[in-house]
Amino acid sequence: MANSPLTIRPVNGKADTRDFIELAYRLNRGDPHWVPPLRSEVAAAISPKKNGWFSHAEAQLFLAESDGRTVGRISAHIDRLALEMPAEQGFGPGTGFWGLFEAEDADTAHALIAAAESWLRGKGMTRALGPVSLSIWEEPGLLVQGHDHAPMVMMGHHKREYQAWIETAGYHCVKRLLTYDLNVIQPFPPLVQRIVEMGEKSDRIRIRKVDKSRFEEEAAIILAILNDAWADNWGFVPLTPPEIDDVGKKLKPIVFEDLIRIAELDGEPVAFMITLPDLNEAIKPLHGNLLPFGWAKLLLWLRRGKADGMRVPLMGVVKRLQGSRMASQLAFMMIEYIRRIAVEKFDAKRGEIGWVLEDNQGMVAIADVIESKINRVYHIYAKTL
Template sequence: MVTVKQVQSKSDLKDFVKFPFSLYKGSPYWVPPIIKDEMESFDKSKNPVFENAEAEFFLAYKDNKIVGRIAAIINWLEVNDQGLKKMRFGWFDFVDDLEVSKALLDKVWEIGVANQLNYMEGPVGFSNLDKVGVLIEGFDHIGTMITWYNHPYYQKHYEHHGLVKEKEYLENKFPAANADPKLFEKANELIKKRYGLREMNFEKSADIMPWVDKMFDLFNESYARLSSFVRITDIQKEYFKKKYISFINPEFIKFVVDEEDNLVAFAIVMPSFSEALQKANGKLFPFGVFHLLNAKKNSKDVIFYLIGIHPKYQNKGVTAIIFNEYHYTFKKRGVVNCIRTPELEENMAIRQMWKHFDPVTHKRRRTYKKEL
């Protein structure tokens, strides 16, 4: 018999965070989070997302052993500002037992009905900067620090319990050598001249900080039309600024500004921390921090984390400026592979942007939906 209990204590929350460590023990593809960071992201006194969202966390037990977990989330910005009466769920992991996955989904269902919401969708996080989607293809590729990995049986569970495909996300990669400068060097100069634009490169994180709020404003503006988008609030900007910007190599952040220094485009690339996180196995100390610092300095794989372009400049070739700058940075750093974060299948603008680099789709993931 399966028993589901709500997470109440810090000890329960640690069990919630650590469950996948046993579920994926020995997997060469699963990338563990840093336990301390994961705990903090669920701490309602530390993560500002809880200003506009609420979450309940559940653990499933069978024979006194933890066999599954789920987070039930309501983002009130989404519900009230956008009128999307959606019950979110994420961090959904379970052994291959249909009774376990059903018991956890039933908890989400109950909360959604109690709050008079219309449907449930997952796996998703609190906002657009969180992980998204259950992996349905590409199980033999290593995960990243910004995606979930899961066993192949997960899809069967979603569909068995009556959830249907809602959104599909593609993950692509290409060799850095495919970014042939002949494709964008000439366009780079033409676009800059035509629109009065210039690139901005950075050597220190401190030089980026004054621009970060503008970057998140542009992020909100760039993605507002996408069906899954929930804007980032001012308090979240401060949180992400402190948590992430100093972690990214300054030369991997590129801005494009107009003649009045208005930000019109940005891109953030991260070194791949996947193998370093596997070595750290959830702990920064004593050696985890050294693995991460080594990856930050020496990783030959990079992840295109975010790209934002002002709607006024979309489809006008502004990305040629960004890619021209990355070409020089990647060449200097000896970057070999470029990996992209999950992108909505319906986002044709982003797919057009990458087409010249001959990307290969190596993973697919989905969110699933069920009416309440």
């Protein structure tokens, strides 16, 4: 338990920002499955000057202190694009968020959440969702199943106690996010192979690799498909050009042309699938630091181009094809092509698909057909303010 008195105050200045960042490393140091993110990446994510998400959002960071020690942290934030979305899609008018949550004990957790709620009420919000850190496209949800293994790149990992602390603060789960584990060495079932073979005989279909020499053009194609394909999904907020620029800069070093595919139908790009090597394999031993030798180790890993794990963070098919046999065929073809090259060229052994909304029937069906298994579950919680 944190000693009294407990103080919750806004982050102000460089020293507070440093304490906000460092707390996660101290509280999670004893968890063998927690992957310490690079400190430079965390600093960039919470900086309005370096994170394009702030072009349509605002956030307030809070610290919890007791006896001169930092014992907790939280962010409260509002996304103006989320406020414009239809309420039936999960967000909409009056919906604010909190995230980047860490706490030593339940009392600290409850005080932090209350501070975030108060800030949101002051901004006119009537509902709070969390944890969402910071964008829904970054690390949404609290890990409630899958604590026994490390997350793959760009997925969160949280203490088991947090679930009870959040729920006893009056929150209920409004959405479950799933990730699926897959043995990529093993070929897909005969049904999938037949679907792929049929697609290969069609002169209407072309599954191509992306061209990194045309990175911005290819990113624009994927963004257009993504914003169309996901437009009706729960929690959708359109990705903006500043955010795409940020993602491009961050991911370009681990973007391999063989692992990202665009599907064309009659010459028109209609689907995509992004696969990333699990950068966490390289980052975990660095303990959050690129200096003095972390940068060299990371560069060596990138040049080696090998990874045991691969993650599919995003895939999509344009809305007009969703629910059709063609959509499934394109998805299976992209998955199979990437599976083959991941094993042959990158020595991959396992893949992870997600996150996937639990009620996304199309993606859940695809995951079932390729015989993948749920390995991590995340909850997004809500509370009326």
